[in-house]
Amino acid sequence: MATPSLTATDLRRALGWLGARADDLRRAAEAALGRNHVRIGVTGLSGAGKSVFTTSLVHALAHASAHPASMPLFSGALGARGWDATIEPLDGLPPFPQSANVAGLLADPPRWPEPTSSLCGLRVRLVHRGDAAREVRIDIVDYPGEWLLDLELLRLDYAAWSAAALARLQAPGSPAAEPSGIWLGQALGAASDAAAADRLVGAYGGLLAHLRDHGLRHLQPGRLLVPDGVAQATAPAPLPAALDGTALHAAMAERFDRYCSEIVEPFYREHFAQLDRQIVLFDVIGALARGPAVFADTQSALTSVLASFRYRSIPWLDWLRARIDRVLVVATKVDHVTTSQYLNVRQLIADRFEPTDWANAIAEDRIRFDVVASIRATLDGWIRQDGAQRAAIQGVLKQRGGALRLLVPSDVPPKAPEASAWPEGGFVYVDFAPPALSAFADRPFPNVNLDKALDYLVGDRLR
Numbered sequence: 001m002a003t004p005s006l007t008a009t010d011l012r013r014a015l016g017w018l019g020a021r022a023d024d025l026r027r028a029a030e031a032a033l034g035r036n037h038v039r040i041g042v043t044g045l046s047g048a049g050k051s052v053f054t055t056s057l058v059h060a061l062a063h064a065s066a067h068p069a070s071m072p073l074f075s076g077a078l079g080a081r082g083w084d085a086t087i088e089p090l091d092g093l094p095p096f097p098q099s100a101n102v103a104g105l106l107a108d109p110p111r112w113p114e115p116t117s118s119l120c121g122l123r124v125r126l127v128h129r130g131d132a133a134r135e136v137r138i139d140i141v142d143y144p145g146e147w148l149l150d151l152e153l154l155r156l157d158y159a160a161w162s163a164a165a166l167a168r169l170q171a172p173g174s175p176a177a178e179p180s181g182i183w184l185g186q187a188l189g190a191a192s193d194a195a196a197a198d199r200l201v202g203a204y205g206g207l208l209a210h211l212r213d214h215g216l217r218h219l220q221p222g223r224l225l226v227p228d229g230v231a232q233a234t235a236p237a238p239l240p241a242a243l244d245g246t247a248l249h250a251a252m253a254e255r256f257d258r259y260c261s262e263i264v265e266p267f268y269r270e271h272f273a274q275l276d277r278q279i280v281l282f283d284v285i286g287a288l289a290r291g292p293a294v295f296a297d298t299q300s301a302l303t304s305v306l307a308s309f310r311y312r313s314i315p316w317l318d319w320l321r322a323r324i325d326r327v328l329v330v331a332t333k334v335d336h337v338t339t340s341q342y343l344n345v346r347q348l349i350a351d352r353f354e355p356t357d358w359a360n361a362i363a364e365d366r367i368r369f370d371v372v373a374s375i376r377a378t379l380d381g382w383i384r385q386d387g388a389q390r391a392a393i394q395g396v397l398k399q400r401g402g403a404l405r406l407l408v409p410s411d412v413p414p415k416a417p418e419a420s421a422w423p424e425g426g427f428v429y430v431d432f433a434p435p436a437l438s439a440f441a442d443r444p445f446p447n448v449n450l451d452k453a454l455d456y457l458v459g460d461r462l463r
């Protein structure tokens with residue numbers, strides 16, 4: 001009888017599983033001693049607002065106890081005495097630049113933080129003011145959503161992934177169709193050897209960066225967008241079926257397998273598997289502003305990112321994500337529209353998920369949809385237009401010399417419109433500079449719904 005043989009990958013998975021179980025036991029013991037620990041992942045596709053969100057959330061956690069009235073929906077969890085907060089580095093991860101980000105926001109003129117381009121994190125240690133033995137450690141891990149998109153690769157072989165990736169790029173009407181056609185021509189004319197594979201991957205990385213700069217988000221492999229030497233040495237590029245059976249195809253397929261086992265799987269085991277709670281940020285308003293093709297692409301990327309939390313087709317992933325018991329999906333930068341539109345923005349992200357696979361998770365409150373402005377850069381106002389009063393917003397424009405403007409942003413549709421029903425002239429929203437924040441050095445920054453987000457993510461651990 002044949003004995004099943006263990007591969008190095010099986011062993012790595014088994015060790016990862018044991019590590020996670022040992023960690024569970026340690027946490028249970030700590031909880032019994034009054035020390036609580038929760039690890040929160042913050043993710044979202046490039047430009048979704050991760051860096052601003054994490055900065056503002058941590059600043060709010062640090063100062064909410066002194067200013068409970070500014071976080072009404074979180075003040076119940078903080079209790080009457082409140083908590084003293086310290087910000088610490090997180091073992092094994094590059095530090096999230098919290099103090100540099102806060103300094104930039106407090107400066108005159110204020111600056112938005114640099115975007116998140118790689119994995120980083122910090123710990124907020126809260127000690128109860130009435131009982132120093134009560135301590136809660138909140139770990140916050142910020143990572144690019146593009147890395148979660150790569151999970152799809154684990155379910156496919158190289159040929160199937162190539163076909164899916166190329167079909168997306170070549171979809172009629174996609175802004176990717178023309179530039180990816182040029183790249184495909186290059187691939188079809190390439191020499192058939194490993195050196196050609198290196199060159200093609202370099203060119204493909206350039207194509208992905210170009211498409212990202214034009215607003216597309218469903219781009220793989222994600223690590224080609226966050227240049228780091230290791231991932232680039234193994235990342236594959238998709239090839240057309242016409243090249244099946246060539247040495248070039250074989251070299252790319254080998255890269256694909258190495259990328260999955262050396263880059264994608266370890267990320268899940270070592271980082272994703274350690275998370276208890278997850279927040280997924282989605283710039284739905286920015287995607288609407290970029291037109292129907294970009295909007296559809298961003299929605300498909302979000303669907304794929306969210307699938308990471310419910311994959312059942314990869315058994316070993318099931319225990320990986322089993323630990324995450326709350327997922328908060330939020331539309332960011334909601335201060336780009338008037339308050340009257342918030343419900344529609346929420347509906348627009350929830351609409352895609354509520355009726356089908358997510359029904360149980362929603363009913364059990366394991367997933368929630370909401371809207372957030374991590375830092376509120378606009379104020380509500382009114383404009384008289386065509387003889388009528390119209391709700392408007394006022395803020396300092398990010399571009400065009402930073403002028404203060406009062407304007408009426410487009411209404412937000414509660415459901416994704418068909419491309420053919422897209423309004424003439426599109427949906428118009430503009431970016432704003434951060435407001436003057438020097439008065440907020442020791443109090444939560446002005447925001448929308450951060451208190452609600454904090455209550456969902458950590459409130460139960462403080463009560």
Ligand code: GDP
Pocket residue numbers: 044045046047048049050051052053112113114115116117332333334335336372373374375376377378398431432
């Ligand atoms: P990341 O790539 O996901 O880390 O995105 P960032 O956090 O760097 O955010 C990208 C940009 O979005 C920022 O530079 C701001 O212009 C804008 N932004 C992010 N959050 C907010 C917000 O709460 N309000 C407003 N008005 N703009 C925001």
